[in-house]
Amino acid sequence: MSKNRSGVLIPCQNELGDDALQSWLLEGVSRTFALTIPRLPEGLAKPVSNAYLLCRIVDTIEDEVSLDNLQKRRFCQQFTRVVAGDDDPAALASELAPLLSAQTISAEHELIRLIPRVIAITHGFDAPQREALSECVRIMGTGMAEFQDRDLRYGVETLAEMNRYCYFVAGVVGEMLTRLFCHYSPEIAAHRERMMELAVSFGQGLQMTNILKDLWDDHARGVCWLPREIFDAAGFDLKHLKPHHNNPRFREGFVQLIGIAHAHLRNALEYTLLIPVHESGMREFCLWALGMAVLTLRKVNGNLDFSESSQVKITRASVKATILTTRVTRSSDTLLKLAFTLAGARLPMASTETARVGSQQV
The missing domain is CATH 1.10.600.10 (Farnesyl Diphosphate Synthase)
Structure with missing residues (x-):
């Protein structure tokens, strides 16, 4: 166990399996989805949990008050490439995590820090599932940036x-x-x-x-x-x-x-x-x-x-x-x-x- 910047005890990422990690992250960023996603059958709950976390990462970038619009676009584009398998998730996490402000909730700080683990789960899905998630992130990131200015x-x-x-x-x-x-x-x-x-x-x-x-x-x-x-x-x-x-x-x-x-x-x-x-x-x-x-x-x-x-x-x-x-x-x-x-x-x-x-x- 370790403590986040708010002093809250958090589990070490290596101590949790994929399903437990995603459930823990979901509980922090959305109690509603943490409640509803477990109702899905086993073959769906894991990719849907991952999909929500990917979308929440886009939301976190778009809502971050410390980033200007150019930075938000750049990070969203980089994240789109990461989800598609064309960029390094660890590099994105290491650059973005220190830029998050205190106004961003601690659960989202952890989510950004754990981008490499989340993406590793994404890339373990079947090709049609990966394509669905990647296309969603691409459209969401591009579209939300359209309203930033x-x-x-x-x-x-x-x-x-x-x-x-x-x-x-x-x-x-x-x-x-x-x-x-x-x-x-x-x-x-x-x-x-x-x-x-x-x-x-x-x-x-x-x-x-x-x-x-x-x-x-x-x-x-x-x-x-x-x-x-x-x-x-x-x-x-x-x-x-x-x-x-x-x-x-x-x-x-x-x-x-x-x-x-x-x-x-x-x-x-x-x-x-x-x-x-x-x-x-x-x-x-x-x-x-x-x-x-x-x-x-x-x-x-x-x-x-x-x-x-x-x-x-x-x-x-x-x-x-x-x-x-x-x-x-x-x-x-x-x-x-x-x-x-x-x-x-x-x-x-x-x-x-x-x-x-x-x-x-x-």
């Missing part, structure tokens, strides 16, 4: 731009997971084309829910992901956005976005129902994320004057209720549809055409 204080210009951002940070993850699912199961692969389309929408529904929930946290750091065209049409200028505003024109635009997110989550349910009933763990993996997103949208929609994300964060009791409900309904498409309808009964919902998001060529 923008003035995002007053939102993005259009809904299409918001869709594009959501694709880079979430939709592409849905595509990657679908590739892993299809590699795992020929039965699932029979629905590959439709699932790839729905996966992008699934990702967007989850990301839009986070954008709406985190509105004021983002606003406090000078960032807004809301599309100006939606609010301009409602007669509200996002330059005037402030907590406790209580402006009905803003609420009109915000409710419209809730409806679009809700429609994407309905696509997420369709995606989940394409997974065979006997793959109960895979269904739970999707349903837990979907259920928690719907409940979050309900809280947002019921508290349109909220001024910080904690006011619309779902409770532990709601999380437990989601888990219990999915376990009861996971084997019945009819019950799942009913549960989803009841959960979202009071939510606005856009048309499926408005919510349709196709794969983007990057």
